[in-house]
Amino acid sequence: MLNPGFPLLLAALLGLILKARKIRYFLTAGALIISLILMFALPQDKILTTASFFDLELILNYISLTSRNIGLIFGLFALLVLVYGYSLLSLASLNLLNIFVGSSIAILFVGDYISFFFFWELISVAAFFLIYDKVEEKLRYTAEYYIIIHVLGGLSLLFGILLNYNFTGEIILAPPEAGLLFFIFGIAIKLGFLGFHVWIPKTYAAIPFQLAVLMAAYTSKVGVYALYRIVELETNIVAYFGLLNALGGILLAIFHSHLRIIISYSIISQIGYMIVGIGLSSQIAVTGGLFHLINHILYKGLLFMMAGTICYSTGFENLSDLGNLWKKTPLTFLAGIIATLSIAGFPFFNGYLSKALIKAGIDSQLLYYGLQLAGVGTSLLFIKVLYFAFLSKNNDPDIVKIPPLSMKLGMVLISAFMMLTAWNPAAVERLFQISPDVAYFSSSSILSGVLPFITALLLFPLLKKYISPHPEKVFQRDFFSKLGYSFINLDKKISQIHSGDLIRYLSWSLLALLVLLLIFLLAG
Amino acid sequence: MHLPILLILIPLFTVFSLGLFAFFSKKYIIPLVFTSSLASTAIIFYFIFNRETRLPFSYNLGSWQPDLAINILVDHYTLVIFAAMGLMILLSVIYSLTEITRNKAKFYLLLNVLFVGIAGMVMTADLFNFYVFFEITSISSYALVAYNDKDISLEAAFKYLMLGTVSAVFLLLAIILTYMATGTLNMVLIPERLGNLPVLTRQILIAFYLIGLGVKFAIVPLHTWLPDAYVGVPITYNVLSSALIIKTQFFVLMRILYILFGLNFLQDNMITTILLVWGIFSMLFGHAAAFQQNNLKRLLGYSTIAQMGYVIIAFSLGTPAGIVAGSFHMVNHGIMKGAVFFAAGNLHKAAGSYQLNKMQGLADIMPKTSLIFVLLLLSMVGIPPLSGFASKWLILEAALEAGYLLPGFMIILGSFLSLGYYLSIIINIYTGEKDLSKKSSARAVGLKINEILPAAALTAVCIILGLYPAILTGLIDRAPEFLLEQLNYINIIIGG
Structure with missing residues (x-):
């Protein structure tokens, strides 16, 4: 059976062909309604769809009470945004909305870490393009900032998943037995924990308001859902x-x-x-x-x-x-x-x-x-x-x-x-x-x-x-962007040492040989 | 059935006939080259599909006695390069049909010499022939880098030639030393005789092999020729270099290290550790350098260096999972980078330049190619469900399984760095003019089918491999048997 998020993702594929705004609008609305129906109609607490990745079993559709409830509000709210944004949402953003909301809903109903990670990243990518604007430089910058920090979180999550997989041999979405710190770091970025929160005001204050209405409802809530599913500690x-x-x-x-x-x-x-x-x-x-x-x-x-x-x-x-x-x-x-x-x-x-x-x-x-x-x-x-x-x-x-x-x-x-x-x-x-x-x-x-x-x-x-x-400015360099810029400045050195001088390059090769020989001589 | 020899002979005869055709009738050049690459591809796929019954395969050319034997050998490890050859040879020839407009005979002649060299290097089982094919590959590469006759390509070719030659001296030295120590160049006989040498001698041999081949697969700091060489060459060469040539050189180095010296020796004497650390350094350095580039080809060149770092890390783990992961990434990176270069070549047709800031606004002119480009770059970062994620998953899994947590973390860090510069490409392509009256220098161009096909086909492969990575792992999963265990390799020839 179809994961409740998939109708929207399919609508996104269909949307590639359908270029009329009205049609796309009602396509999205229809997909949302189908998705809501699926949440109610499908049986709970049963593995409904599986796939495989190498020899691992992916659980693509598993409806639990909590995920259904959150899914309901995700779907309903998207419908409300469609009403609110009837005259505001552009052709492109409608299709990206399909992917963004679709993956936000789909992530609630998967039962393994690989598909979880997949939708986790898909949300970021869809959000990147939702924010992105070809003309507005500020929005380009915001989008870049958004995806960089979210992919950082995503990669941390991936490392956690791998550590846990390596330790337990399981990829089932359950509180991990290893690498919890990396999970927490990834989730903290997604849900905007204090210290990693900078992207929230930066993004939602800069993007067109109809998109802020939409996006504010999903990203960080997915983070909260992840916290609920993944982090389980003895203490309070x-x-x-x-x-x-x-x-x-x-x-x-x-x-x-x-x-x-x-x-x-x-x-x-x-x-x-x-x-x-x-x-x-x-x-x-x-x-x-x-x-x-x-x-x-x-x-x-x-x-x-x-x-x-x-x-x-x-x-x-x-x-x-x-x-x-x-x-x-x-x-x-x-x-x-x-x-x-x-x-x-x-x-x-x-x-x-x-x-x-x-x-x-x-x-x-x-x-x-x-x-x-x-x-x-x-x-x-x-x-x-x-x-x-x-x-x-x-x-x-x-x-x-x-x-x-x-x-x-x-x-x-x-x-x-x-x-x-x-x-x-x-x-x-x-x-x-x-x-x-x-x-x-x-x-x-x-x-x-x-x-x-x-x-x-x-x-x-x-x-x-x-x-x-x-009065205040929306755009301010924060800690993270300063960190990024200082890295880039440091990085310039690497460019500078490539002078194009053949003698220098040759001596690098010989130096490498020398170092190798020295290591062998000294260590042996 | 001695099909593998044809992989060397077909391009070799193409080379000779090209000379004749160029003299008598130029219109047969393209059909000839196309047919010969089609035939090579067919042979490769024949072996890929019949791997269970046909492999391992060995053939003693001229039936010489073992010490002098000229052996052709195809085993499951060879399939790694075969997979890349099967895709890249035909596609790059298809792409080159419209890209190469002048001196066709010369270009295809060099290209086929290159194919001879690659096929020979992959299949040969003795060091003498290996060195011959190594030089064939190298010299045709130098010439291809210089092919465009521009200042930049000539300078790059000269640097490449110098660096390559100096390193080849060390390779030759290593081979000579091996011969003096063992009295044979047959890779099957060397392992046993090499075992009696002192450890330090063997280590020094390894150092020479490493430097000799390291220049060719561009491990930092031996990488310096690569970014320069990439700027001024035809896309066809970019693709072949990234996807095939440097992979082949690394492939052969791994075969030499693991077969001649043996896994235990490598692990007991820090060789794998050195390679691992070196790979990490190479990867991080490549990513960091790519960050600074504003020429698309140069950037992709550095990214190739970094991606080779992943392969080196995976292979130096010395576990079957590591070999499979590294092999997977070798092929997969070839597919992705090949597609990226093909797409970049198409974008260049509209932009007229590879400078990133001159590629602005291309998304409006070539929406489909731009979309493909974005997909591929996301795949390179390792965003699922594209094939880059499968690579990354395999490598990380292998690293963690072998107990290397820090290298695993470095791979994550490297992916993060790579996102930074891939984003800057995407952002440049997807930047439009605020002022519509200000026309950008880019202009719409019609792409021919042979220019679209390679990029589209490889992107499709990238997506399919992302969803069903088992297709490729099923092909290469027996590679470790013939790399990590010397006896399996030796038995192909001696026992068979």
Whole structure:
């Protein structure tokens, strides 16, 4: 049977022939729907398709509960992006979207490391070409940066896979017995762990916003899924690293004022929540972490859609250029409020349930209060966004372009879907097939959910002048690119010693002989 | 059935008839060359498909006594080069049909001399004939490098000649010393007699063999002729050099080391370790140097040096898995690099230059060739499901299995470095002009079918091998038997 990601990959092949935009658009939509149907129709926990690589057996289709749930949201969100981007997605990007989303979905349903690695790299390659632009030099640079850091992660993963294969003789996708460090390094890059996170803001702030909406949902979530499948430790240490990410992301975000940079950094922070959930040993917390992943895709998608709509209609993306938009773009404002309350985990909004689950599974005070603190930070961050973009009277940008209906419809649909899940914990429990003894809407839970937001609301007037927006550049050389450039400078020497002088070249050959003879003489 | 001898004789007679045809009627040159390469390819494929029944094969030319025997020998290890020859000879001749426009007779004459040399080097089982064929290969190579008559190709050919000749002196010295020590040049008799020599003598012999052949397969720092030579030559020679010539030279070195000296000697006396470290150095150096190039051919030349590094690493592991992995990469790299050069030649038709910055915007003019180019470069980096990944997997697996973790890690590092410069090619090709009125110097050109076919065919092979690598491993999996175990090799001639 077909792996649920394959309809999209097949659509990508078909797309090579079909050059009409409308046809490609509906081809992608159709493939997505088939893919969603496959996820439900195929039996779970059974090896459905195999292939072979040398004498190794590849498991191409294995549907587990978790992978199905993540696959569902991957597919659904791609449909929502199709709605939002109806008039924005270009002919080429539609086909690359097929590969990008297709491989992101396919990777969830494979059961061995080689196919896992294959799709892992395919995601990077597809993303490279999605970002790439023939004309815009900045996008070329961004794409190059993106693929270099992701292939670095991928190669590290490959080395880990090989070490593990060499040790166990197995390539089944299971927590490895050797080379764990290389796995972790590869995953850390993919999910944007603090220190390896640089590509996230760099990419998502630079690319066209409709692509940011799309791409932000997948790459790092695949990393989280990999963390869930691969890293299994005795201790809760991963959870503490997650907390570090949750807090660090906020600290990085709070002083920025470019809309998409802020949202990108907050991805890092939210990934931290998921890591906390997955890193804990209790089943409830793990489910909470995975559920948070689903919620995160939704509200982060909405936030990017909001940022995109603002960018589309005003032409500005920096908070220092924005203000007083609430009357001009009421729908976007409403979307912003819903997204903010969701990401803040406010009761009866989207992020609340998953955060409640994670908190219910936490057994340490440090993690609990750490997450609450991160919640305060997140709330503060998006109160800042809402205030400076929609309410503040400092600026008054004009609406240059009216956003098309499709963009509005996208936002409405995703908001509606978010509210639906937020009010329906029973459906969530059915989806994950758990029945935790968590009282979602008890007064203490609600209080714990409200508290961070209220604190942030109270703190905001005090902190406003420290975090007020300022103009900033999207492109800055970071540590990794400086490292790259210093390597290139060092590397120039190698070119310089090739002077073209025959005598020099001849003496190199003789030197090599001499060294060989010396080694033999001295060692013997 | 003495078919293998025909592999030497067919090109040899082509050479002689070419001289006649060039004198009387030039229009028969192309059909003649094409037919002869077709015949060679057919023989090679005959052996590939009938390997179980026909191999190992040996033939004593002139039935001389063992000490002086001239033996032709084809075993499963030879199939490694046969696989490359089977693909490359015909495809490169096909590509050259339109590329070579003047002095056709001279070019094809040299090309066929080259084929004689390669076939001879691969199949000969005595050092004297090996040296003869080695020089045939070398001299035709020097001449082919100079073929374009441009300043750059003449200078490169001169450097190549000097470096090659100096190293050939050491090779000859090694052969003479071997003869003096053992009294024979028959590779089957040498191993036993060589075993009585002191260790140091044998080590020095190995050093001479290494330097003598090392120049030809471009191990750093003996590589210096290669990037220069690659710039000014026809694509046909680029392909043959990358895919066939340097592979053959390395192939023969491995046969000499493993058969004459034996695996145990090599492992006990640091030879394999030295080769391993040298291979890693060569690989990293090649990648690092390729990083700096802005001429596409020169860049690909350095990349060939680096890729040979992988092969050297794999072979110096001294395990069956290592030999299979190295052989796989030898063939596979030939396929990929051959396709890259063919595609680069096609891109050059539009750009008019191999300078990377002059190749900008080619993706708009030649979308299909550019796409093929991207696929191949990704394959070279080792991104699945292309065949480069299978190579890398095999080499890494073999290295780790033999307990070499650090070399394995270096291979990963090397792949990462290679991504950097392959990306810069992709980015240059896929750069368009912002200002549409500013026309780039590139112009659209119609490609002829014989120019498209080789690149497309090899790319198809690359994809198929990526999905079903077992096709190639099935061909070469018995190679270690005839390389690592001297007795198997010796028995082909003495026992058979």
